[in-house]
Structures are given as C-alpha cells and as structure tokens.
Amino acid sequence: MIRTENLHKSFGDNHVLKGVSAEFHAGKPNLIIGSSGAGKTVLLKLLIGLFRPSEGAVFYGDTNLFSLDDKDIRSIRMKVGMLFQGNALFDSMTVGENIRFPMDMFTRLSLKDKNRRVDECLEMVNMEGINDRYPSEVSGGMQKRVGIARAMVLEPKYLFCDEPNSGLDPQTSILIDELICDLTNRNNITTVINTHDMNSVMGIGDNILLLKNGKVAWTGDKSQVLESDNKVLEDFIFASPFLRRLREDALKQRQGG
Amino acid sequence: MLIDTFLYNFGQYILLLKSAIAKPERFSMYYKETVRQMDAIGVGSVFIVLLISVFIGMVTAVQFADQLGDSFIPSYYIGYIVRDITIIEMAPTITCLVLAGKVGSNLAAEIGGMRQKEHIDAMEIMGVNTAAYLIMPKVIAAVLVIPLLVAISAFVSIIGGYLATVLPGSISHTEYVLGLRSFFVPRYVFIMFVKAGVFAFLLTSVSCYFGYYVKGGSIELGEASTSAVVVSNVLILLFDFIIALLLT
C-alpha cells in the first residue's frame, strides 16, 4: 500500500498540489483522474520520488520515501515499474534491448533466459516479433505497449502508468486496461494509473481519485460514479452531452422502476 | 551574481561526482559501456588527432627555425625544441582542447537528450544509479584512451616537424635526428601523461555535468553543449598552468 499525507508541490509560484492525502491499495487498480494540467503526472512523480514535495510525505507501507537515502530509495525502486506519459523508451536501443535492459542491469540470468522473458513480455502486450525494431520504427500505440512490457519485465510490486491508453484505439485501450488489471490482481501489485479515459474509469475504476485545483475533489469507485452528486465529478465525467443524456436516462429509469 | 552561479555549479558538480563514484549494479554493463566509449572517444578521434598533430609539429618547427635565423644556436636545436615543446605542452593541451570540442559537446548533447526525453528518469525508476552509469564509464574510458591519443599526437607532431624542415632542406636529416636525441628529460613524458589524464577527466566530467542537469528544450540543449566546451577549455588551460607550476 502507498499512502500520501498532505502533499504539496509548487514550481516557483505555480502551486500544483495543495495538500493531497490519499491511499493506494494493493491488488486493484487505483485511478487518478482529472483534467489536463490538474497535476496527475506531478502526483505520480512525487509518489516515486522523481520530484520532492514542498511539504508532506509519501509512505510505502510504514516507510517515508523522503526520509530514505539514495541507496534505500533505489532498493524500493527495483520493485517499481513505470510507464511514462511519453513512453521514455531508449531510442538508441531496439525494442528487445529496451525490455531486456532492467534484466541486464539487475539480474544474473543467461542471455537465453533474458530473451525468453522479453518474448514473454512482448506476447503479453500482443506485440510479439518486433524485438529488432527501434522505437522510432513502431507506432505510438505500439511504443506504449512496449513501455508496459518494459515496466512489467521484472515483475514489480508497484506499477505506475501515466495515461496507458492515451493515443490507442478503443479496442486496444480496453485490452491494455484488462492486461494491467489482470497483472495487478494476479501478482497483488499496487497499481496507480493516471487517466482521463472514461472507458477506463467505468471499466477498471476500483479506487478513483479525482484531482481538481491541486486538491482531491472526490474519491470512490466506479459504481459510485453514476450516483454521486459531486459537482466537480459531474462536470468532469459528464462533459459530453451524450454521456449526460445516458446518465439522465439511467436515473429516470431507476426512478420509474 | 557571477560568483553565486559559480559556487552553485561547482557544488552541484562535486555532488554529482560523489554520487557517480559508486559500486556498479552490474559490472558487465559498466564494462560494456566503458568499451563502447573507448571506441567512440579513442578510435573515433584518431583521425582528427593525427591531422592536427602534423600541423602542430610543422608550425612549431618552421617558426623556431625562423627565430633561430642566423644566430649562433646550432640548427639541430630545432629537433630538440620541437620534441620538448610538443611533448610537454602542444600535444596534451591542443589535443585536449580539440577533444573538448569534439567529445565534450557530444557527451553533453547525448546525456542532455536523455534527460529531456525522460530516459534518465526511466532509469532512475528502475533503480539504476544514473550518475554512476552514465558518467563513470565515460570518464574512465577517456582517462584511459586520451593519454594514448596524446602520445600518438606527440609522436606525429615530431614527424610533422621533420616534414616541414628536413624536406624543404632547412636542416639535414642528421641534424634533426641529432636534435631529437639530445638533452632528453624522461620526466617530460611523465608530465605529458599527467596533463593528458587530468585534462581527460576534466573535459568528460564537466561535459557530463552540463548534460546531466540540462532543463528545457533544444535551445537549452545547445547552450549546455556550448557551456560544456567553453568551461572545459578554460579549465584545461587553468590546470595546464597549475600542473606546470607543480611539476616543473
């Protein structure tokens, strides 16, 4: 479990986060939602210590991440996988080498075993056979999936995904969601996902945290989304007239029945 | 203001070096990276070093020959002077100034690009000590390879001096060689290697520093690359002076 306590973060006089306290549980996907610029990426980078908070703390279990020295932070990070919003694949390595890199760095497996694991991971994201291509030679959506494969290769205990399905077609996007969900359940991972994809929210939103103006505006799960009368949530989720109508119909039906 | 920036950068540079000195996560990965860098820095720079060295030797020889003119100094001194000046000063200093331009800007741009594209963050997340992995192999490779380049440079410069004076007939083959073999001080070769090693360390570590902390976009990347070269060059000349004071 990861817990944040009163997290503040400013860049100069831009106060991005103004006191975020939240819990992210193991074994189910935790979603951070919010409009563009709400601070989702900043929060995710704080969770893993790429930024230091101006105030507040992040706890992994009982350990405060920011009280650790570099060496202990690294030992936590070896249990972390992360998909960056811009993928961050190493562009001078092939796809296969990208996925193999964490194993090269931290395991003593033989090359054959490592390559077998690379194939396994690529298969997991439905991308088998592209080992020898460079990231610039595959599409954006494929890069995203390679990014997920690389994040999963060492079987992390914590998984952070920054918009795993932005730029993917609806079908693939659902596939990716299911994949992340499945891995999370199976390996009891603490997974934190940034998204503004409504399909994801309604599909895998077991623990949803809505950010607005640097604060937590709402928390709950997908079943509570439709019924909540939280104004911010309503504005965010039902921004499109189509969804708004869908919801009104649903509410009407419920009242009628 | 200026002093502020200097102290800030100096402190950050020292801290970066401190975290770069660490036990490798996986020795073979560091080894592979070091060999790759030795190839890039060493083999990749041989041609340019050969080229400038010939000219260094030719210029030194021709100008000293002119200064000798009709004086009473015997003309075999040309060989002697070319040998000592290239070994003690020209080969290490000019080679490293040129390498700061070639290798330094390259390293700053490479590491800076990785910073901007979040590659460094991605490695940090995996638990890699990026300061160590990205900097140590480059510094080690440079400190091993650049002294060799400098030795080659000194050798080729001496040949350059020969070409520029013996071929046109200013002095004879025998005189030049006699000069080369006169008054040899082995300590000068030692000084050459000390300079080469120190300059190699400076130019790689400083360039890596400027790349590692780059922010913003392509303009800042260009600026970092320029700063890497300018600061390396200034430091090389400063330490040239310090080493000269200490060792001669």
Ligand SMILES: Nc1ncnc2c1ncn2[C@@H]1O[C@H](COP(=O)(O)OP(=O)(O)OP(=O)(O)O)[C@@H](O)[C@H]1O
């Ligand atoms: N490295 C940084 N330096 C300065 N300001 C930053 C930095 N990173 C983010 N910000 C600021 O923090 C705010 C939140 O950015 P963030 O990237 O977290 O948004 P987001 O919720 O992830 O948006 P999106 O959905 O578009 O990815 C923005 O106002 C941005 O300008």
Ligand SMILES: [Mg+2]
């Ligand atoms: Mg973002």
